[in-house]
Amino acid sequence: MEKTNGAFQYCDQLVREFEKVVKKPILSKSSVYYTGVDLGTAYIVLAVLDENYQPVAGAYRYASVVRDGMVVDYIGAVRIVKELKQELEQKLGTELIYAAAALPPGTFSLDSGTIKHVVQGAGFEITNLLDEPTAANAVLKIKDGAIVDIGGGTTGIAIVKEGKVVYVADEATGGTHFSLVIAGAYKMSFEEAEQYKRDFKNHRELLPVLSPVIEKVSSIISRHVNEYRVKEIYLVGGTCCLSGIEDIIAKQTKLPTYKPQNPMFVTPLGIALNCTQEIL
Numbered sequence: 001m002e003k004t005n006g007a008f009q010y011c012d013q014l015v016r017e018f019e020k021v022v023k024k025p026i027l028s029k030s031s032v033y034y035t036g037v038d039l040g041t042a043y044i045v046l047a048v049l050d051e052n053y054q055p056v057a058g059a060y061r062y063a064s065v066v067r068d069g070m071v072v073d074y075i076g077a078v079r080i081v082k083e084l085k086q087e088l089e090q091k092l093g094t095e096l097i098y099a100a101a102a103l104p105p106g107t108f109s110l111d112s113g114t115i116k117h118v119v120q121g122a123g124f125e126i127t128n129l130l131d132e133p134t135a136a137n138a139v140l141k142i143k144d145g146a147i148v149d150i151g152g153g154t155t156g157i158a159i160v161k162e163g164k165v166v167y168v169a170d171e172a173t174g175g176t177h178f179s180l181v182i183a184g185a186y187k188m189s190f191e192e193a194e195q196y197k198r199d200f201k202n203h204r205e206l207l208p209v210l211s212p213v214i215e216k217v218s219s220i221i222s223r224h225v226n227e228y229r230v231k232e233i234y235l236v237g238g239t240c241c242l243s244g245i246e247d248i249i250a251k252q253t254k255l256p257t258y259k260p261q262n263p264m265f266v267t268p269l270g271i272a273l274n275c276t277q278e279i280l
Helices: 007-023 074-092 108-121 132-140 175-186 190-198 200-228 245-253 263-273
Strands: 034-039 043-049 055-062 098-103 125-131 145-150 155-161 164-171 233-236
Touching: 007 055, 007 132, 007 263, 034 074, 034 108, 034 263, 043 074, 043 263, 055 074, 055 263, 074 108, 098 108, 098 132, 098 263, 108 125, 125 132, 132 145, 132 155, 132 164, 132 233, 132 263, 145 200, 155 200, 164 200, 175 190, 175 200, 190 200, 200 245, 233 245, 233 263
Parallel strands: 034 098, 098 125, 145 233
Antiparallel strands: 034 043, 043 055, 145 155, 155 164
């Protein structure tokens, strides 16, 4: 279900502003620009904020340089981030210096160095590196509940108590698995299934086909939240754009489940909000 008052008021307003500047950047000068780099399994997103942490520009591109939360094509990742950086710099008429990035929870020891090198290799000074659900909560501003980031390769979970993240987890089930199911059911290639999944007109038809995978995601969520007595679930991540996914998760977990109007841009904006001028 959508939660238009309270929790998502700031979130939805920020996302709406970001969607506008993706199409038409704000060109008024800022003393500094803060960039969030979100290296997703399906998309790479750059979100740029001004000195007051308001959206001024953004860009994204479909990419397959990350798998299950890990960078598998380093050169390709650097190239795409660099190209998006240059595209935004040209539009804004300025150099973008500072950037923050994020990883799925629990992968810092495995991939934090790679993510840092991708961002630096693209020409940024990296100022922060945090886990994705924590980044998302900079936008959601949840005091108590579970933030569930369903991306292309993984489902990340952050449990928040009194405004602080007390537990994080990440498991390898996400949008890639949705596409594999669609490809099998409709005798499509994986790429065709990805395109079919992104078209909102197909979501009602796809929901019954994808229910078993959504139920698996729900069981992952339940396993991690039960002992913390979580009362509400908040969904973010590109895979959550699937219409009706929140209703199935709510039914399976027996917990009220909410998602913002566009869950795809919550995490990159949260990453940008955590960007500073202090180099790592």
